[in-house]
Amino acid sequence: MVAHLLRLKLTLLRNSLRRSPWQLVGMAFAGLYALGIIATLVVALVLLRTADPELAQTAVVLGGSAAVLGWGIIPVVASATDMTLDPARFTTFAIPMKQMLAGLALGGLIGIPGLATALVALSTVVTWFRGVLPALAALLGAALGVLTCVVLAKVVTTATASLAASRRFKDVSAIAFMVPLVLMGPIVAGVGQGISASTGFLPDFARTLSWTPLGAPWSLAGDVHAGQFGPAALKLLVSVAALAALAWCWKLLLERALVTPPSAGSGKRKGGKLGLLGLLPAVPAGAVMARSLTYWFRDPRYSGSLVVIPLLPVVLGFQGAQTGDFSSLAVLAPLSAFILAWSISADVSYDNTAFALHVATGVRGVADRLGRALACLAFALPVVLVFAVGHSAFTGGWSGLPGQLGLSLGILFTGLGLASVVSARYTVAVPLPGDSPFKKPPGNVGQTLAVQFGGMLVLLVLVLPEAALLIAQLVTGNSVFGWINLAVGTVLGLVLFVVGVRLGGKWLDARGPELLAQVAVNR
Amino acid sequence: MSAPIPDPAPQPGPVAALSIRGLAKRFGEKIAVDGISLDVPAGSFFGIVGPNGAGKTTTLSMATGLLRPDFGTAVVHGVDVWTRPLEAKKLMGILPDGVRLFDRLTGEQLITYAGLLRGMQKDVVASRVGELLAAMDLSQDAGTLVVDYSAGMTKKIALASALIHAPRLLVLDEPFEAVDPVSAANIRSILDRYVASGGTVIVSSHVMDLVQRMCDHVAVVAGGRLLAAGTVDEVRGGASLEDRFVQLVGGRSHTEGLEWLRTF
Numbered sequence: 193m194v195a196h197l198l199r200l201k202l203t204l205l206r207n208s209l210r211r212s213p214w215q216l217v218g219m220a221f222a223g224l225y226a227l228g229i230i231a232t233l234v235v236a237l238v239l240l241r242t243a244d245p246e247l248a249q250t251a252v253v254l255g256g257s258a259a260v261l262g263w264g265i266i267p268v269v270a271s272a273t274d275m276t277l278d279p280a281r282f283t284t285f286a287i288p289m290k291q292m293l294a295g296l297a298l299g300g301l302i303g304i305p306g307l308a309t310a311l312v313a314l315s316t317v318v319t320w321f322r323g324v325l326p327a328l329a330a331l332l333g334a335a336l337g338v339l340t341c342v343v344l345a346k347v348v349t350t351a352t353a354s355l356a357a358s359r360r361f362k363d364v365s366a367i368a369f370m371v372p373l374v375l376m377g378p379i380v381a382g383v384g385q386g387i388s389a390s391t392g393f394l395p396d397f398a399r400t401l402s403w404t405p406l407g408a409p410w411s412l413a414g415d416v417h418a419g420q421f422g423p424a425a426l427k428l429l430v431s432v433a434a435l436a437a438l439a440w441c442w443k444l445l446l447e448r449a450l451v452t453p454p455s456a457g458s459g460k461r462k463g464g465k466l467g468l469l470g471l472l473p474a475v476p477a478g479a480v481m482a483r484s485l486t487y488w489f490r491d492p493r494y495s496g497s498l499v500v501i502p503l504l505p506v507v508l509g510f511q512g513a514q515t516g517d518f519s520s521l522a523v524l525a526p527l528s529a530f531i532l533a534w535s536i537s538a539d540v541s542y543d544n545t546a547f548a549l550h551v552a553t554g555v556r557g558v559a560d561r562l563g564r565a566l567a568c569l570a571f572a573l574p575v576v577l578v579f580a581v582g583h584s585a586f587t588g589g590w591s592g593l594p595g596q597l598g599l600s601l602g603i604l605f606t607g608l609g610l611a612s613v614v615s616a617r618y619t620v621a622v623p624l625p626g627d628s629p630f631k632k633p634p635g636n637v638g639q640t641l642a643v644q645f646g647g648m649l650v651l652l653v654l655v656l657p658e659a660a661l662l663i664a665q666l667v668t669g670n671s672v673f674g675w676i677n678l679a680v681g682t683v684l685g686l687v688l689f690v691v692g693v694r695l696g697g698k699w700l701d702a703r704g705p706e707l708l709a710q711v712a713v714n715r
Numbered sequence: 716m717s718a719p720i721p722d723p724a725p726q727p728g729p730v731a732a733l734s735i736r737g738l739a740k741r742f743g744e745k746i747a748v749d750g751i752s753l754d755v756p757a758g759s760f761f762g763i764v765g766p767n768g769a770g771k772t773t774t775l776s777m778a779t780g781l782l783r784p785d786f787g788t789a790v791v792h793g794v795d796v797w798t799r800p801l802e803a804k805k806l807m808g809i810l811p812d813g814v815r816l817f818d819r820l821t822g823e824q825l826i827t828y829a830g831l832l833r834g835m836q837k838d839v840v841a842s843r844v845g846e847l848l849a850a851m852d853l854s855q856d857a858g859t860l861v862v863d864y865s866a867g868m869t870k871k872i873a874l875a876s877a878l879i880h881a882p883r884l885l886v887l888d889e890p891f892e893a894v895d896p897v898s899a900a901n902i903r904s905i906l907d908r909y910v911a912s913g914g915t916v917i918v919s920s921h922v923m924d925l926v927q928r929m930c931d932h933v934a935v936v937a938g939g940r941l942l943a944a945g946t947v948d949e950v951r952g953g954a955s956l957e958d959r960f961v962q963l964v965g966g967r968s969h970t971e972g973l974e975w976l977r978t979f
Contacts, residue, residue, distance in 0.1 A: 461821075461856065461857075461858035461859045462854070462855060462856075462857055462858050463821065463822070463823035463848065463854065463857025463858045464823075464857070464858065465821070465823075465858055466823065466824060466827055467821075467824065469820075469824050469827050469828060469831065470827075474831055474836070474837035474840070475831070475834065476831060476832050476833075476834055478831070479827075479828055479831035479832055480832070482828075483817060483820065483824075483828055486819065486820060486824070487817075487819055490819040490860075491819050543817070544815050545813075545814035545815045546814065546815040546816055546817045546818070548781060548811050548814040548815075549816070549817065549828075549829060549832065549876070550832065551780065551781055552779065552780070552781060552804065552807075552809040552811065552877075553804065553829060553832040553833045554780070554800060554801045554803075554804030554805065554833075555832045555833070556801070625815055625818065625819075626818075626862060705780065705781055705782055705783045706783065708781060708782075709782060709783075712814075
């Protein structure tokens with residue numbers, strides 16, 4: 193039965209790759225990325241073999257504890273767990289619980305995160321290859337540690353399954369998860385500073401952790417190597433007991449989950465509130481704009497990128513504060529103009545088959561394009577203006593403002609025009625409606641990369657005049673170039689915006705059904 | 716495998732609400748629709764029945780401008796769907812099967828959106844939305860996001876979105892799936908009144924009983940081909956529609972085999 197479950201998992205993986213060769217390309221890219229991280233960690237662990245045992249022990253225990261913690265936390269906040277072997281799908285098959293647990297646990301190892309963890313954990317055997325006993329202890333510890341990771345993840349996901357099934361929780365957690373992700377740089381820097389300020393504290397911390405289920409399995413080899421067989425035995429007991437307790441919890445939770453499928457209840461709410469649909473002009477383009485704006489705030493796949501924008505100055509400002517050089521803040525306005533404008537380049541892909549309503553009602557392509565672009569512009573324009581003016585106010589360099597504004601507005605308008613054309617013609621792989629923004633999207637990853645990079649390249653070419661003018665101003669110091677840039681950015685940008693909306697609209701009119709067929713592939 | 720051959724059929728008659736000629740569509744190696752020609756008389760309540768995978772949804776998608784056919788034409792009240800799509804779509808209300816809705820809108824917002832997309836006046840939309848919500852028994856949930864609706868409520872809100880512009884032809888793909896009996900009865904009486912006042916309804920279904928009671932015309936589709944079409948009485952020829960359907964489509968496996976199922 194365990195073998196059956198594993199084979200099922202492998203078959204599912206293979207079939208998902210078989211759907212298109214591009215899927216394989218996408219998987220290969222993800223694999224390469226993971227491989228880079230794995231290789232770094234493995235090399236580090238191999239190098240640790242020659243290091244001082246105390247240092248090796250501290251590093252392995254801290255790293256291992258972080259891995260266990262990660263497996264426990266990430267599945268919940270990202271709500272992006274791999275549900276191909278969702279226990280709820282086995283409700284109708286009478287699979288003995290023990291075999292199901294073993295099968296699901298081992299199945300959890302198949303996939304990039306599982307394999308990566310296993311590989312890195314096994315490398316600790318090399319770290320402790322300083323004798324037969326430490327190596328054996330490391331092997332045992334690695335097996336226990338990896339199993340603890342997987343079972344902990346299962347316990348957490350099973351326990352929160354009914355919570356995670358509620359739409360509101362999914363929406364909120366997806367957006368909340370965005371914040372630490374964007375602030376990763378400052379957080380890592382802060383933690384790094386804290387660590388370097390208190391290096392003496394780390395070994396103590398690792399020693400404490402090694403007595404907890406988080407660190408116990410990873411500390412076995414170090415203790416054996418140090419000849420402390422008593423503590424090692426006790427820590428083995430701690431890790432085995434913790435694993436057993438987790439498995440027992442998982443079994444209980446699974447038994448309950450199998451007979452009580454998650455249900456998402458919600459209260460009734462009367463109508464009468466049309467929101468933006470009632471406020472904006474009652475024409476097709478106005479309706480599309482109102483609908484898009486509503487989505488920017490209600491759909492976590494959109495609002496996730498909205499959360500990023502206010503965090504950008506925080507990240508850049510932090511970087512400036514660390515180096516004492518705030519010049520990188522200058523990219524704030526152009527960068528946010530780019531991020532926001534480009535975010536609608538996948539609009540129809542985000543709609544998925546809901547786009548059928550636009551095809552069925554025969555709304556004109558221009559109205560569709562214009563509505564979406566204006567929705568983005570409605571908040572992108574104020575954001576870009578505030579960032580550009582704020583930058584000048586902060587640095588006191590008011591003479592640079594016209595040039596900054598010229599480039600930013602040029603990028604914003606040009607980007608919106610180009611995105612209107614791109615999303616009318618090409619679909620990209622995005623998370624499905626209702627899915628977490630972090631979920632691996634189904635479909636054609638290769639085409640996604642091609643469309644995204646190709647589009648950005650074209651955008652780069654289209655904003656060359658503004659960029660050249662900005663460089664001219666920086667080189668000559670002549671502020672006339674800035675004012676020319678402001679004029680060029682606004683006028684050329686608006687012209688390209690109009691051209692983009694009209695061309696995109698024309699393509700949409702001609703190829704609406706084909707576009708619908710393309711998005712229907714990924715539903 | 717032979718390529719579908721377009722039907723050299725005569726020009727569509729003037730009374731047809733929907734007239735399709737030689738519609739064909741191929742997905743990769745599979746021919747989903749293999750040259751279907753059909754006239755739906757104006758003012759009829761027309762059922763399209765067929766087993767799963769018969770090509771019903773593909774045919775209706777091609778007839779309503781959602782999926783471009785490889786061959787053939789579709790004409791709605793004299794307007795070609797694929798050469799004059801904007802005019803044709805004004806005449807049609809469509810309930811596609813298996814597509815998502817803009818489900819982060821509330822039910823009320825979704826119907827309003829469908830009306831505004833069609834360029835209707837704001838006050839007309841507002842009054843019709845209220846009536847449609849009441850007719851579909853959704854007034855109490857009008858402010859709930861469609862993503863939180865049950866399957867039946869979702870069907871009803873999609874149907875309401877298809878009705879908002881008072882189309883002359885309604886094309887409904889599996890309209891009663893997951894809809895509770897009371898709501899289904901309400902919807903049927905709405906559709907009956909709509910047909911009585913001169914509108915045309917096309918429904919696809921695989922519930923024969925429902926089609927026999929509800930529709931006056933029926934077409935049987937299987938394997939991408941049209942097997943029979945006409946008034947319900949003509950097609951069923953004395954037998955029940957279900958028996959006639961099984962006879963036409965074939966593939967009924969007789970109750971031999973599966974003996975072990977009776978041995979427990």
